[in-house]
Amino acid sequence: MSVEPDVLDEVTPDLIRRIEDALAEDRAGEVRRLLGDLSAPGQASVLEQLSDPERDKLVGVLGRDLDPEALIELNDEVLESVLGQLNSKDIAAAAHELESDDAASILEDLSDKELREVLAELPANERADIEHALAYPEGSAGRMMQRSLVRVPDGWAIGQVIDYCREATDLPDDVYDIFVVDLEGRLRGSVPLGRMLRTKRPVPILDIVDPDIPSVPTTADQAEVAHVFRDFNLVSCPVVDAEGRLQGVIMVDDVVDVIDEEAEEDLLKMGGVGVDDMHADAVRTARLRAVWLTVNLATAVLASLVIGQFEHSIEKLVVLAVLMPIVASMGGNAGTQTVTVAVRALAMGELTAANALRFVAKETVVGGLNGMLFALVMGAAVVAWYGDWQLGAVIAAAMICNLVAAALAGTLIPLGLQKFGVDPAVSSTVFLTTVTDVIGFVAFLGLATLFLL
Amino acid sequence: MSVEPDVLDEVTPDLIRRIEDALAEDRAGEVRRLLGDLSAPGQASVLEQLSDPERDKLVGVLGRDLDPEALIELNDEVLESVLGQLNSKDIAAAAHELESDDAASILEDLSDKELREVLAELPANERADIEHALAYPEGSAGRMMQRSLVRVPDGWAIGQVIDYCREATDLPDDVYDIFVVDLEGRLRGSVPLGRMLRTKRPVPILDIVDPDIPSVPTTADQAEVAHVFRDFNLVSCPVVDAEGRLQGVIMVDDVVDVIDEEAEEDLLKMGGVGVDDMHADAVRTARLRAVWLTVNLATAVLASLVIGQFEHSIEKLVVLAVLMPIVASMGGNAGTQTVTVAVRALAMGELTAANALRFVAKETVVGGLNGMLFALVMGAAVVAWYGDWQLGAVIAAAMICNLVAAALAGTLIPLGLQKFGVDPAVSSTVFLTTVTDVIGFVAFLGLATLFLL
Secondary structure (H helix, E strand, O other), rough: OOOOOOHOOOOHHHHHHHHHHHHHHHOHHHOOOOOHHHOHHHHHHHHHHOHHHHHHHHHHHHHHOHHHHHHHHHHHHHHHHHHHHOOHHHHHHHHHHHOOOEEEEOOOOHHHHHHHHHHHHOHHHHEEEEEEEEHHOOOOOHHHHHOOOOOEEEOEHHHHHHHHHHHHHOOOOOOOEEEOOOOOOEEEEEEEEEHHHHOOOEEEEEOOOOOOOOOOOOOOOOOHHHHHHHHHOOEEEEEEOEEEEEEEEEEEHHHHHHHHHHHHHHHHHHHHOOOOOOOOOHHHHHHHHHHHHHHHHHHHHHHHHHOOOHHHHHHOOOOOHHHHHHHHHHHHHHHHHHHHHHHHHOOOOOOOOHHHHHHHHHHHHHHHHHHHHHHHHHHHHHHHHHHHHHHHHHHHHHHHHHHHHHHHHHHHHHHHHHHHHOHHHHHHHHHHHHHHHHHHHHHHHHHEEEEOO | OOOOOOHHHOHHHHHHHHHHHHHHOHHHHHHHHHHOOOHHHHHHHHHHHHHHEEEEEHHHHHHHHHOHHHHHHHOHHHHHHHHHOOOHHHHHHHHHHHOOOHHHHHHOOOOOOHHHHHHHHHOOOHHHHHHHHHHHHOHHHHHHEEOOEEEEEEEEEEEHHHHHHHHHOOOOOOEEEEEOOOOEEEEEEEEEHHHHHHHOOEEEHOOEOOOOOEEEEEOOEHHHHHHHHHHHHHOOEEEOOOOEEEEEEEEHHHHHHHHHHHHHHHHHHHHOOOEEEEEEOHHHHHHHHHHHHHHHHHHHHHHHHHOOOHHHHHHHHHHHHHHHHHHHHHHHHHHHHHHHHHHHHOOEEEEEOOOOOOOHHHHHHHHHOOOOOHHHHHHHHHHHOOHHHHHHHHHHHHHHHHHHHHHHHHHHHHHHHHOOOHHHHHHHHHHHHHHHHHHHHHHHHHHHHHOOO
């Protein structure tokens, strides 16, 4: 009962400091005691908060005292560095404690040689389960599923099932559903444990089975799996092969991790960052981010070329240079709002072919409305400031143009990318700002050249 | 077994078109048949994809045939419009079918008068459960929990518990854990159903109880609840009052919704959009977004004032106007990368007081590295383009300044906002672009004024 609502309360800055001090002064006993008091996620949190050398030292001190469950919670970069400090016997000991799907997720990034060494330390049946999981591609339902589950033939009565459960010693604690299969091993449905407990012994299990439960194929992508759990409010979901034969079960806690990952990916991609950034070292981080910044540089240079076309206008009327970033910036921000809504709605399946047209139309109206609002505001401000109503009219017209263009680009770019199978989260914003910069500068400087000079 | 991996496969654009046609031609029977074949999330997806008038018509046709479970899946804006089409008897009938926590989540946005009318239609015990839930603040553990659970005294043996479960008729199907309480109703721990099934009847329940399971107080925030589920891989979590007495249980499917909501909020806030945007009408959407655009306008005007200080320099050397947006834009983008990582890491509890300094230092190094890289690239490009090595040196120096400033602002702003209790997702980017615009223009135009004129 003593667990705090937030696991992070357990890992206070003060505790981190005490661990760091104990590590610095090589007080191994104290380190082990401080870590031993923590839950697995608490240990993971400590590992993620320490610096690289401190973490290496800590793993060296803890060795097998490290909770194997903590490994599952680690960020990929941190996991890699922790595994690098453990020998294959220690890693195998940890894998032995875990479900096959969790063990596979820890071992999947090892080199072939390391993986072989670790697997050689494991009992044959565990090795087979892990190899089976690793045979499915990363991010597939086959990789996510665990193979230990309760499977009973469709001819049994409740009494037989209960007796079977009571006698089987290797069943996991986290059994929530009994799966019923036919003679060929094809899934016929499931029975929640609670319902079985409330049913009389002679009743055939088929009488209380849910035949219409959702299942996913081994080949399903993890994002699809998350959709099924989300939409059907599932706790567990059976996984079947192409012939409908039961292969394993995915539990909701693994799906929560997937949902977190996907959300993180979308957020980071929209911000122009790759995954794992927080724990990568500075040089690697700089290199990863430089890719995106290079793309952005190309956009910025393109915008700059556009401005270059109007050098003479700016020479004659330098106030244009002062005001032009406002139009471009408002377009970029309004467009980002639209892109963000579109990307999220596409990811959640709320934006589809059926309502795409309505969405584009609505966003265009929104762009027009806000275009008029800010045209009025900026137009008035410029007239008041410079006493030049023509300049005010030009910035107002450019603002409307750019906010409508931002709405069209902000909807059509992600929809188009999605249609061509490109992830809209990654590339939408760069295309968008290209459009809003170019249109913003062309509209403002172009109209100014036409009407003011 | 027939359910597709992705529920959206069930709701095809073609199906939407057929439903729209049937609605347009008032073929109520066909509408009911088309919708009747769908799962609850499928119905929700249809409701979200139709236009407002179509949706109103559909709800009118379906009435009580609408699956109550579909209501839970609806976006808030859409739910409001659906409830607006139903009378209080229909809403009460739907609430009657749902768990008290789900019923409360549907009714929470009704006006007091509507709520009273709906509650009056419900049996006294259900009314009490819903009122009990609504008494807790929105987004709290108390509001999220359901009150129906299996609770047994700590003096019982397994046999008594099994008999109790078999005889109780009102237990929900989704029971996964038995909760054990003492005479005062204080939670003593839980027993997974699977473990109980495998234990002999005379064994005291206290012998197999997990005493150290996490619990959350009724006052916990939903984000904290999600943290506990995530960190401990839970399927259900008991909720206790200040005295440790068991009040209810939160199931993982509700937590999945919370995780989705929080991720969506963070993403949308970073993009400068409020929640519910997709389904709000154009005028309301425009108004909501205008707030953020106004803040952005202020930033842009500030940047423009900075440029205005250098009018004379630009007049003499118009190429400055051509090149200046490049420096500002690169700073803005590099800073956005940093802010995105910081906001996510803060939300996930990976960035704390313990490692904040290391994070700032690392990001500054990253900013410096990429600053030097792009200084070199742009410096060389400008020399090649304009044949002016001094201009090249100025843009290179400004680039380094601005990317280091972006790194410092991108880390210190979200950390500072978090420290003062302001949500860093909402306000970080606007402060950031203010910094990168101002520093970008000042550094480039300032250095140019000093060295080139």
